[in-house]
Amino acid sequence: MTTTTAIKSDLEIQEEALPQRPGHSDWPQEDIERKIRPVPERYRNAIGKYKIDRLAKCISCGRCVEVCGYGVHVKPEGYALMSRPQDYLCIGPACTEAGSDCISQCPQKALVMSLNPNVECFGDPRWSSDLILSTWHEAETGHTPPSHLEFRHGASGGGFDQIRFKFEIPGLDGGGSRVAAEAIDTGLDLNRREDGRPQIHIDIPVYGGGMSFGSVSIHTILAKARAAVAWNSFSCTGEGGYPDRLMPYDDHMITQVATGLFGVREETIQRVRIVEFKYAQGAKPGLGGHLLGDKNTPAVARMRGAVPGNALFSPFPFHSVYSVEDHKKHLDWIKEVNPRCLVSVKVSTPTDVDMVAVGSYYAGAHIIHLDGSYGGTGAAPDIAKKNIAMPIEFAIPKVHKFLVAEGIREKITLIASGGIRTAYDALKAIALGADGVVIGTAEMVALGCVRCACCESGRGCPRGIASTDPELMDLMGLEWATQRLINLQNAWHEQMIGVLSRLGVSSIRELRGRSDVLCYLE
Amino acid sequence: MPDRYHIHTVPTPGRFYRIGKFGGVDWREDCSRCSNCVKPRCNYDVYKHESAHNRDPLAATQTLYECKACLSCVQGCTKGLLSLSVNPEFLEMGDEYWKPDILSSTWTQADSGKIPVSGAGYRGPFHGPGFDSIWTDMSEIVRPTRDGIHGREYISTSVDIGPKPMRLSFTPEGGMLTPVLNLVEVQVPAILDIPQWPTHQFELAHSRALAAKELKTFAVMFAKEAARLQPELLPSVIPIFAGDDIPDFSNVIHSASPMIQLLDGPEILGTANRIRSMRPEAILSVRAAIGPKSAERIIELSGSGLKVFHLCADLHGRDLSGRHIKDALREIHTRLVDSGLRDEITLIISGGIALAEHMAKAIICGADLVTADTALLVALGCRVCRGGHSPAGCPVGIDSMDSEYAAQRIVNLIGAWHSQLIEVLGAMGIREVRRLRGEMGRAIFMEEIEKESFGDLIRVPQEQACA
Structure with a gap:
């Protein structure tokens, strides 16, 4: 396996080397190893929940190094003085209670622990600072965060944050006898129509959401694609074209046909195994997109087939779809252009979302992708994010139950997105009735996003994730980003296995619609 | 059809610096004047503006709050001397209904006449009392289509x-x-x-x-x-x-x-x-x-x-x-x-x-x-x-x-x-x-x-x- 080779430019890839693999891209595909490696924070000062101050009376005796089991205190070999405490590793008061902590053991009483005030400056009810810190931890280590961080749910007081697995509640019967972790399968088949089109299997019930070229940096796009290769899953181009640099990952890309039809060409449709129709998106349901003229740089314009400097509007909805028959015509068009692809239909969550799902099934969709209103990564009007269309938590059971009642639930794959922040959210979504989930913001956070929400201000994302500014973009390297996302998926995978094992379920597919394993806090 | 109704908004800044949510804490005594300083690299030039503001006669009466809490400087400072905290004065504004975020959003709208836009999804509580327990519907298919809100379709608000x-x-x-x-x-x-x-x-x-x-x-x-x-x-x-x-x-x-x-x-x-x-x-x-x-x-x-x-x-x-x-x-x-x-x-x-x-x-x-x-x-x-x-x-x-x-x-x-x-x-x-x-x-x-x-x-x- 070739793993971390530098990205080849298009010129370097020789056409004569094309392998003949039916059902796959004609382009040589790069393989990325699914290996977990620690990837430290890319900033000098990592942020933790707790802060340790070392006062001047410290005599550098090194006692703290001996007692701390978490590597907070370091006295490098040959140095007389202590290093600055690596306090982001500190687990806080839980350690103090055990009695063998640096604070009480310090002979000089020179150490002080407090909540880190910086932590109050990021996070919100939906993505609490604990969730951001634990996602960072997952991306850094590839494993479940320590218990001082609440990594399973946020604090928004509703939806996933009020739903628990019964086994999480003392005194409730969690049900099921444990299944060995090795026997658990988290894979998902995406084609359930039996229509003669290829089957696509993904190893985890999660794939990456669409973020367009221009809205995020090329490093972000490539890292998402490479992590998808490593986990045998998918990533999505979003609207705005298919950069050539993604071609080595064609087999794990979904390309989007959105209302502006920007960058949609026959060859981009023919490259991929899944094509997604974007009718609406959760962040701005029912609203068109608007790329400002300044952001329509020559590179972006070339990709989109537009004139540089002109503002580009994605209308709402498709100019060519006014009925379910038109919708079918749309899907038939794509199926004709690419006879080996599956078709996904991405819709938002109106009150009649259940009817929309059924309509999409009869129009020939393989995947119906519901995008709830609270998610989204790009800039959107605040009024739309908060108020228009229902949160995904409500839409999943509504659609699932309706598809069951219609007798077509086994014929279509239901994917949920828009507010899936953690592995537990993903599992709850599946227990409520989805087959799998799509994530967006969680990947951004894994890459170092603090959710300051300033994606659009100034030169763009100050942390270099969602910016095409050359200087900001280089804040983040491709290898670093790829490994962070591979690690994140591993941490989620571990947690999924843990929960499935606890529930006595041997496959993620068996969890679907098992709302009996959940309870609702009130 | 009568002329389209259009409201002429004109950017009109507030008369006072607004009370911002975040304030920086800067431990200058320990600064080693290194050549890696994060301050000139602030994406929003907050430190440059602050330095100019400190020479302004207004500085004595009003604080300048511009920080957007991206934490780049906090995490990047060579010696870790910078930190942020939430401005208590911000949290004290308004009351349980007229929340600080509502005041802040209203000021932005009155400044510019534009729709408040932000990235990274919804940030607030899942639901709340009153209007916060209602979501409005959307439709996957509407006709005619809309090319942005000032597009060719006229939506009447009269x-x-x-x-x-x-x-x-x-x-x-x-x-x-x-x-x-x-x-x-x-x-x-x-x-x-x-x-x-x-x-x-x-x-x-x-x-x-x-x-x-x-x-x-x-x-x-x-x-x-x-x-x-x-x-x-x-x-x-x-x-x-x-x-x-x-x-x-x-x-x-x-x-x-x-x-x-x-x-x-x-x-x-x-x-x-x-x-x-x-x-x-x-x-x-x-x-x-x-x-x-x-x-x-x-x-x-x-x-x-x-x-x-x-x-x-x-x-x-x-x-x-x-x-x-x-x-x-x-x-x-x-x-x-x-x-x-x-x-x-x-x-x-x-x-x-x-x-x-x-x-x-x-x-x-x-x-x-x-x-x-x-x-x-x-x-x-x-x-x-x-x-x-x-x-x-x-x-x-x-x-x-x-x-x-x-x-x-x-x-x-x-x-x-x-x-x-x-x-x-x-x-x-x-x-x-x-x-x-x-x-x-x-x-x-x-x-x-x-x-x-x-x-x-x-x-x-x-x-x-x-x-």
């Missing part, structure tokens, strides 16, 4: 105020008995109302009238204030009369907008007749507190020919019994529909309308239009301290504001609200706001959807989860 007869009646000879239809039209479903705590400054009333003229809507004020305005502003003013003040301000009755407001009371029918005798085409509206008896009172007065009702809730959108206006309006609207009167009557709701979404949701719950009241003060810089913070007077000098300047801030705010209302209407595929009234089927109510989607999950008390 509403008519006045008695709307359901049928015409004629004499046996064929002469028409029904009076000629007499309506006033506002181009945006928000009129500019009196703030809810005593700020009787004439300048404020003046700026409301100026803004109302520009916005093609109306400003509500007491007759004694209206009497002091320039005559050319009076057609944009809805004067309020209590009854005994009619003789003093009879000129206002003649030259103000045809809509005249009367305070509800036992004498209201007599007052109404006196005004009608002075100005027969006047559209009389009744101003009353909203409460459990509102529907009955409306039905009763409607029989006497009063068809326009301005219902006032408190600052937090509660009626006399403490119910939120979303519930009160739904009840009143349904009662009026049941009694066959709804289409004859115009309902104006005021109190608790803090954001553009509240305007849309109040209309969905049954109002024809809303008023902006406290929100107008916030647009002018108010922090909703209601005199509580400064015995010396308003800390942002609302009473010393130039009327033209204040009017532009109000125009900007309503301009931003108007654009957001169009977003909501467009997403629903509704092309005029008149059709949004009472469209409860196109809204998602927390209580109902929760039952539908989570009804089969067993319920567990929150405390058991924390045990």
Whole structure:
């Protein structure tokens, strides 16, 4: 396996080397190893929940190094003085209670622990600072965060944050006898129509959401694609074209046909195994997109087939779809252009979302992708994010139950997105009735996003994730980003296995619609 | 089709630096003056601006808050000397309804006249009391399509105020008995109302009238204030009369907008007749507190020919019994529909309308239009301290504001609200706001959807989860 080779430019890839693999891209595909490696924070000062101050009376005796089991205190070999405490590793008061902590053991009483005030400056009810810190931890280590961080749910007081697995509640019967972790399968088949089109299997019930070229940096796009290769899953181009640099990952890309039809060409449709129709998106349901003229740089314009400097509007909805028959015509068009692809239909969550799902099934969709209103990564009007269309938590059971009642639930794959922040959210979504989930913001956070929400201000994302500014973009390297996302998926995978094992379920597919394993806090 | 309605917003910065959410803590003593300094690299030039500000004479009285808390400097400083904290002064602003975030968002809208936009998804609580437990619907397919909110499709936001007869009646000879239809039209479903705590400054009333003229809507004020305005502003003013003040301000009755407001009371029918005798085409509206008896009172007065009702809730959108206006309006609207009167009557709701979404949701719950009241003060810089913070007077000098300047801030705010209302209407595929009234089927109510989607999950008390 070739793993971390530098990205080849298009010129370097020789056409004569094309392998003949039916059902796959004609382009040589790069393989990325699914290996977990620690990837430290890319900033000098990592942020933790707790802060340790070392006062001047410290005599550098090194006692703290001996007692701390978490590597907070370091006295490098040959140095007389202590290093600055690596306090982001500190687990806080839980350690103090055990009695063998640096604070009480310090002979000089020179150490002080407090909540880190910086932590109050990021996070919100939906993505609490604990969730951001634990996602960072997952991306850094590839494993479940320590218990001082609440990594399973946020604090928004509703939806996933009020739903628990019964086994999480003392005194409730969690049900099921444990299944060995090795026997658990988290894979998902995406084609359930039996229509003669290829089957696509993904190893985890999660794939990456669409973020367009221009809205995020090329490093972000490539890292998402490479992590998808490593986990045998998918990533999505979003609207705005298919950069050539993604071609080595064609087999794990979904390309989007959105209302502006920007960058949609026959060859981009023919490259991929899944094509997604974007009718609406959760962040701005029912609203068109608007790329400002300044952001329509020559590179972006070339990709989109537009004139540089002109503002580009994605209308709402498709100019060519006014009925379910038109919708079918749309899907038939794509199926004709690419006879080996599956078709996904991405819709938002109106009150009649259940009817929309059924309509999409009869129009020939393989995947119906519901995008709830609270998610989204790009800039959107605040009024739309908060108020228009229902949160995904409500839409999943509504659609699932309706598809069951219609007798077509086994014929279509239901994917949920828009507010899936953690592995537990993903599992709850599946227990409520989805087959799998799509994530967006969680990947951004894994890459170092603090959710300051300033994606659009100034030169763009100050942390270099969602910016095409050359200087900001280089804040983040491709290898670093790829490994962070591979690690994140591993941490989620571990947690999924843990929960499935606890529930006595041997496959993620068996969890679907098992709302009996959940309870609702009130 | 008439000319498209358009609100001319002009960037109008606030008179004071706004109170920001984040403040930096900088441990300068330990700085080693290294060449890696993060400060010049700030994406928003916060440190450069701060350094310039510190040489400004204003620095002694006002702090500059620009930090957006991206934490790049905090995490990047070689020695880790920088840190951030939440500004307690920010958290103390407003109250439990007029939250700091609402104030901040309103200031942004009044500054620029633009829709507030941010990235990375919704950030607030899942749901909340009042309007926060309603989501508006969207439609996957609407026609015609929309190319942005100022695209080729025109979405009308105008509403008519006045008695709307359901049928015409004629004499046996064929002469028409029904009076000629007499309506006033506002181009945006928000009129500019009196703030809810005593700020009787004439300048404020003046700026409301100026803004109302520009916005093609109306400003509500007491007759004694209206009497002091320039005559050319009076057609944009809805004067309020209590009854005994009619003789003093009879000129206002003649030259103000045809809509005249009367305070509800036992004498209201007599007052109404006196005004009608002075100005027969006047559209009389009744101003009353909203409460459990509102529907009955409306039905009763409607029989006497009063068809326009301005219902006032408190600052937090509660009626006399403490119910939120979303519930009160739904009840009143349904009662009026049941009694066959709804289409004859115009309902104006005021109190608790803090954001553009509240305007849309109040209309969905049954109002024809809303008023902006406290929100107008916030647009002018108010922090909703209601005199509580400064015995010396308003800390942002609302009473010393130039009327033209204040009017532009109000125009900007309503301009931003108007654009957001169009977003909501467009997403629903509704092309005029008149059709949004009472469209409860196109809204998602927390209580109902929760039952539908989570009804089969067993319920567990929150405390058991924390045990």
